[in-house]
Amino acid sequence: MSKRNAILAAATRLFSRNGFKETSMSELSKTTGAAGGTIFHHFKNKEDLFINILENVKLNILSEFENHIKKSKFNNGMDRVESTITFYLNLTGELEDQFLLLHRHYPYQMAETNSTCRSYLESVYNGLLDMFEEGIIEGVKDGTVQSSSARNTAMLLFAMVDGVARLNTYNLYHAGSLYQDLMSSCRNILTCGSQKEVIQ
Amino acid sequence: MSKRNAILAAATRLFSRNGFKETSMSELSKTTGAAGGTIFHHFKNKEDLFINILENVKLNILSEFENHIKKSKFNNGMDRVESTITFYLNLTGELEDQFLLLHRHYPYQMAETNSTCRSYLESVYNGLLDMFEEGIIEGVKDGTVQSSSARNTAMLLFAMVDGVARLNTYNLYHAGSLYQDLMSSCRNILTCGSQKEVIQ
DNA sequence: TTAAAAACCGACCGATCATTCGGTTGGGGA
């Protein structure tokens, strides 16, 4: 592995586990074995290093989902949404550091002043929401899903699934045992009809 | 307001909006008008200041919920759960800084080495989950709610509602328009029956 | 073989950090 990639890998780990501000360049230098000057030879400053990491996170996560959709065959829209949820939960485990980075606050703070950062974050979230939304739209067409607004329902599903993923991160609860209940809750959201009559 | 309280108030705002590590004691000194030494006269160090803030956050949030439950009359368990969700969403707006603090990563990192911090976080989350769970249990008894595991369902509801609250925080989406869909999704989770048959 | 370019090194820099400390102030009991 090139020194540049070693720096990227170690920084991803340190930034996600300990935080951006909490990780010093000297710590990164020790971890990778690269001298201080070498890091700044490859990346113009600490923020630039973070942007490069975030770009990789974006590319990884989105390509993983594209592969999953491409390789899978779904019986119907509901089946596709369920598969997406399961895949999302598995992916947060496999790419733990990358999702942890997205769950931190620093990226969103940097996004306020760095438009590249903001566009990467928007790409990731829009891409993820699209995955859910496309399944819902497909399900509405084939009758396996009922939803008044596909985008809103996608956001709610995403909020719940991502929220469960977070519960693990926080080390306060073990969310693994929630899987069965999570799946049936998602099914309930997507199949129970006559919402309009109940509202107000 | 005493200087001590002024420091607590300003630190709550700065820690929640900018982060713990990102907020310097000199910035806090300028904001409050208190000299550097004064801050360390009232709090033994920066971490101790944070712990004091977190204690206030815990007390505030839990007492708000206790008041809400005490003052309200519910028609049934489902009504109580719905009311809890609405109250939670309103409270995240009113106590924006305090919830923002809980949504950051630093408290959970500090909790790994500081047992006081950890116990405060556990108190808050257990208390919040209790609010949801008690409504669900009540609903199961009076027949307005169907749930196999009250605690798991409470966690799922919480994950979704808190996830929606987060969407606002991240400035990526305006989640206000999600309210109607969120409420009907929660109703679906709580009322659609025969989950057992569908699973597997 | 050689020369230019890219990668790499570590000492060094000024700025900023959390925290300390000796001294001042002001209000309440003796």
Next chain:
DNA sequence: TCCCCAACCGAATGATCGGTCGGTTTTTAA
């Protein structure tokens, strides 16, 4: 009246921060 103690001040401190720079090694291409 005096005294004491908590509240308060701000200059000073050593450590650490992100980033620079001049020089060396390695790689590349001609």
